[in-house]
Structure formats: C-alpha cells, structure tokens
Amino acid sequence: MYSYAERLKAMRDTKIRHTLEKRKQNGYTDLDDFGTVPISEGYCVTPWYNSTNGSFYGYDGMCENFCRVIDAHEPYIDPNEMLCGRWRDMLVNYRGDLHYMPDWLKNNLKNLEFIKNGATNQWSKRWDEQRFPYDHLKPLQAKYNITTGIDGDAHFACDYRIGFELGFGGFLEKIEKYRAINPDKQAFYDAEERCVKAIIAFIQRHIDRLSVMIEEESDELVKDNLITMKRTCENVRLNPPATFREACQWTAFFNCASRIYTRDGAGFQLDGLLYPYYIKDVADGILDDETAKFLIANLLLIDPHYYQISGVNENDEDMTNPLSWLILEAADSINIACNLTVRVHENCDRQFQKKAVYYLLKNKNGWPRFANDKALAEGYMRNGIDKKTARERIAVGCNWMCVPGREYPMNDLVKVNVAKVLEEALKDLRTEMDAGSACSTERLFELYEKHLKCAVAVTAEGINLHLDHAWEVTPELIMNLMMKNTLERGEDITQCAELYTVGIDGAGLAVVADSFGALEARVEQEKLLTWEEMFAALDNDFADERTRLMMNIAPRYCQGGTVSDAWAKRMTDSWVKIVKSQPMPKGRQLIPGWFSWSRTIEYGSRVGATPNGRRAGEPISHGANPNPHFRADGAPTAQANGIASVQCGYGNTAPLQLEFDPKLAADEKGAEIVLNLIESHFKQGGTLININVLDGEKLLAANENPDLYPDLVVRVTGFTAYFASLSPKFRQLVVDRFLQGI
DSSP: OOOHHHHHHHHHHHHHHHHHHHHHHHOOOOSOOOOOOOOOTTOOOOOOOOSTTSOOOHHHHHHHHHHHHHHTOOOOOOTTOSSOOOOOOOGGGGTSOTTTSOHHHHHHHTTSHHHHTTGGGGOOOSSOTTTSOOTTTHHHHHHTTEEOOTTOOOOSOOOHHHHHHHHHHHHHHHHHHHHHHOGGGHHHHHHHHHHHHHHHHHHHHHHHHHHHHHHHOOOHHHHHHHHHHHHHHHHHHHSOOOSHHHHHHHHHHHHHHHHHHHOOOEEEEHHHHSHHHHHHHHHTTSOOHHHHHHHHHHHHHHOOOEEEEEOBOTTOOBOOOHHHHHHHHHHHHHOSSOOEEEEEOTTSOHHHHHHHHHHHHHHOSOOOEEEEHHHHHHHHHTTTOOHHHHHHOEEOSSSOEEOTTTBOOOTTSOEEEHHHHHHHHHHHHHHHHHTTOOOOHHHHHHHHHHHHHHHHHHHHHHHHHHHHHHHHHSOOTTGGGGSSSHHHHTOOHHHHOSBOEEEEEEEOHHHHHHHHHHIIIIIIISOSSOHHHHHHHHHTTSOSHHHHHHHHTSOOTTSSSOHHHHHHHHHHHHHHHHHHTSOOSTTOEEEEEEOOTTOHHHHHHTOOOBTTTBOTTOOOOOTTOOOTTSSSSOOHHHHHHHHHTTOOSSSOOOOEEEEEOOOOOSSHHHHHHHHHHHHHHHHTTOOEEEEEEOOHHHHHHHHHOGGGOTTOEEEOSSSEEEGGGSOHHHHHHHHHHHHHOO
8 A cells, every 4th residue: 555655645636636626616715725525426405495585594494404415425535544524515505695605506506496486586695684684783884894793603613522522422412411401492402413413424424435445445455444444433423532543533524514514614722632542542552653643634634624733721831742743744744725823932842833934934835823822811811711711712713712612702703894984084074174174183083983983883783683693593503512501501602602702803904004194194294285185186096196106105004113103003002992892791792803804805895095095996904914015125024013013902813914935945044034033023912923935936827827736825814725726816815915025
C-alpha cells in the first residue's frame, strides 16, 4: 500500500479535483471551503414544507428535512484514508436565499411542486415573517445598512466533551431520560431523537458499504485498512469513542451532520480534547506519531472546522503539548484550506509559535492565524465573566470566540455599516447649514453619535426578536446535543444558554475616521475647501479629481499620530460606550467589535461619496484595517499599531488583516521577523491576526486563469477558500487588497 506521504498526496489531488468539480456544479461560492464533495449523480431531496409561504420551520420542519437531506447522502469512503464520511448538501439551502443557493439546486428546484403552484414569490424565507414580523424595524435597518442577525444560524460552539463521553447511543439514552422528566416537551425530544437516529443510520450506511468493499478488495493491505475502518465505524455508531482513531472518526461523523444541518463550523481545542486519547494509545502501543499525524490530516481534510491549539489555562500555564506539534505537522502534510488558530501568550512555548509562523511562510496558504490569549480573556472578563470561563473560550469562527456548550453569542451575524451612519449625519449637517447654522466636525460627530445610537437600538431590537423566537424558526437540533441544559430542560440552546454575550460589529471604521480627519485637516485647519464646496463635491461624486485627491491624501488612519488616528480612537470609544450602554433584557449583553467579514463590496454599494475622497459605491474599508494606500510604504508595523489602538476591549475582536509578499524565507530568520510583529501587536492589545502570505506573481496569474492554480488557497477574511472557487469580484477583492497592502 502507499506510504503515508503517497496517500496524502493522492488525498490532496482528490481534494483539488473535487474543488473544480464543485465549482462546475455550484457556480462560484464566496464562502468558506466547507470540505464538501461533489453532488453524486441521481442525488435528490424533496423538501417537506410546513408553512404556506413555501418554507419550513420549527422542530418538525427542521427535523423532517434534516432527515431527508442526510438520508440522501451516500457513504463516502476513500481507501487511501483512515477515516470516512463526507457531506454534500446543506439543509438551509432548501429554504434559503437564492443568491447563495448552488446552481445544481436552483435547477432542481424548478421541478418542485411548490414552485409549480406559484409559491416562487414566497421563496427566500429563512425567517418566519408570517408569525414573527419585523416590518417596523426594516426602515431603520435599511437606513443604516444593518446586517440584523435575524434568521442567523449556528455561530456558537458545541462542547465536544459531552459527545466524547456519551456517543450517539448515549444521546438517545439522555433524550429518553429527560423526556420522562419533561413530559410537556415531547415535540423537542421527538425531533432530537429522530435526528440522532438519522446520524446513526448515516454511519450504518458507511458500515454497509465497507462490508461490500472489503469483499471486493484483493489488495491485503487495502483490505486491512478497510476492515479497521469498518470496526471503527461499528464502535462509534452507538458507543463513545475509546481510542484516538475513534475520537477522530466520531468527530468526522458529527461534523458532517452539523454542517448538513446549519453549516456549523465551530470545532474545539484540538490538542486538548484529543490529547488523553493520544497519550493512552501511545502507552498501549496502538498509536505512533506518524499515524496520529495522518489521522489529524485526514480529519482536517474531511472538514475545515475552526480548531485552535496551544494557549494557556486559567492559571496562565502553557497548554502546548506534543500533540500540538503533531497537529501543525499534520496540517503541513495535507496543506489544504485550513482554519487552525494558534493561541499566543507570553507563557506559551515560543518555539512552537515560531514553528507555526514557519508553516505560514512555507505553505503560503493563509494558515494558521493567531489569537491573543491575554487580551481576549481579560476583555471578556470585563463582561462579568470569571477567568476560568474566559480561558475556555475558543476561536471557532472568522473573527469570533465562544465558550463551548454554554454561550450563544450570535458572533459575526450582526453588523452596522458606520459609513452609512456617517452619510445620514452628513445629511443632517447639510440641513442645518442650509438653515443658517455653522458646520464643524464637532457638530458632525454629535449627529453621527445620534444616528449611531439609533442604529444600535434598532439592531438590539432585531437581536432580541431573533433570540426570542429562533427556537420556533431554526432550532439547533444537532448542536443542542452537545450543549449544556438543552436536553436536560427540553429547550433549544437559544432559550437556555448560560451566556448571551452577543457580538455586534461595526464596519467601515477607516472610511469614517479618514473622512473626519480629511474634514478637520482640509476644511477646518487648512481652509482649502469650504463646507459648501465639500458638500458640492459629494453631490457630484468628486467630479473634480483635484478635490478628490486633496481629500484622499489628507492624513490617514494608521499613518501614526495623525488627526485621523485620533478620530479612529474617538470613534472606537464612542462605539463601545453606545453599544455597552444599550439596554438588553434577560441577562443579554452586546459586545462591540470592528469587523466587516467579506461584505466590503456589498456595504460600499449602499454608500454615496464620502469626505475621504472615496467615490459613491466603492467598497468600504475591510474590518479594522486602514483604507488602501494608507502609507506609501504600507508599513505593517504602522498598520499593527493603528489597529491595536482601536480594540474595543470586551472580548470581541478587531482583527489585523495582512496581505503581503514579504520575500522572507521560511527559515529561522523569516519566522522570527513575523513572530516579532505578532508579539508586538499583541503586547499593544491586539486580539486576532489573519495573514495572507502570497506569491504576488502566482496570485496575479491565478486571477487571470484560476483553473491553472486549483490548489491556491487564500484567506478571504477570517476564513480560507480556494481562489479558483471565488467569484471574479471576490478574487479581485483579494488581489486589490494584496496590491494595496504591503
């Protein structure tokens, strides 16, 4: 049989082939690389709709359709691998936004009866507005271009320890136990039971397929691998995992199910939960390091869930262990889209952190990224959370953290476009000017804060609507299995979480900061323009290029000590104050951050010309990053310093996103240079760093012909994706950020 290296190459080649096949089936997808395999020939799901609007909701609707989707999934077994199982399709596609629906499903849906019957106009109903309308919120949500969080799913983290302790059979026993205790919650327990049985049936189909493959296989080494695969699947079908391999296989099956249900991508502390299995199996003589690496690489291939490694515990003690190193080596060996986060702390093994940077430079695939244990834990504790809980919080999303099993944070689901808020403030200032009042940046900021308070208030109303009714619309039936209080009480996690620290991100920081800075510098201090001339320039979208350039090259945010840097800090203080002072019911808290995800194009399209020289419709700034061309040298240290100064301080992030071709070798010296930058940013209070180390020539060539570079992985924002799978506009977004960066 192949060596591990040969098998990994074959697995990676298959992954690349699948990436191109999926693009043909799905069209371009500007999302994570979910680890899916192509839809098989003859695959078909007929959804069951329990709403007259042509959609499905609640325990019965979500359960019935999850069972239909997972039952349609064929087993996936590659004899090169040690683990089996893949997922192909997502439940929420069948009631979701047509904009994100894969092409193959759009074509299939044309033949469904509910469309023939004229329900097409009712499509895209993720939220049940018939029962839970929010028309009264929509005008202000549109006015401030708010991503509301209403209808959001997943975006919290399971506690995998629960699953490792119980197994799928244990879930059924727990459901039966608490069904008897809570007789009024039968609908909940019926749905949970059916979902677990559907997962068990999914595993059984793999066992059945393996039996056939074993009979047909003539190569004894391949047959031995298939026999072990089958035995592993049989052991985890009902029982808790007992070995390292079983823990990895159990995780793979659960991840397939949770992805199918609501695209959940939140993993766990990979080197923590798997370490006891590793230690025991090594001591028992049934596992060596090369096999452990291969199994981890196989797990990362099956699905790029967000996992984190290293870090410190509540006593600030280093948690780096031998498995931490093996995980880095495993990710390097498979070298695909990967969402590993390395937790950084001064007490952690610095050589391990340097090794992580080495792989970032070596593979140029956007992994790993780096999180600041100290700043994130201390910030989260400011919400009244104890240190032990804060240390348990893990990085499991694009920009966000979560306490596994206990927290429902809605992180990365809720955003306010502050560039749109500025636009509304400018309208008010002009009205006052036309009425004879004097203009000033101070008055503009007062108006900006007035609108910002209004935006946060209506955002909070939307969040509360979602939290009050999410269990009736999209109950989290799969993730509920590994959450605390859910099965015990017969309630969805949205109803019974211990912590509701809800993230709310501002987007467009640099656009607004540079706009205030340009107005103060050019209009108030230098008097190169009058307020009337400024408003005229906005009206005509900077038809006079000289005026645009004059505003555009005014002192910028992240240049260091500029008027715009001061405005960015003032904006952050204001954002934090307004968000944290917003009243919330039932123990819920709003947690401020700065992050745009990949919505810079979308948000920019809704905003007219802004005083920093940005023309109408152009993208807003990315996350907490400065605007393009903020410095002639694009100094990463200047950018890092600026972003460190705008951290919101309550455990939500304002990530530093770097795109560059540093011409650094993947060696001791190169790794030291980048690690010094990471440590410096974190010492200043930075929270999260996403780095794209890119080969400039390869990136530009791939943008011209992506099919020639199917293995090129980029970090689009908090997530990694295959460049060839991205739409032309998103490929250009990555290219522009690179060209305008360092």
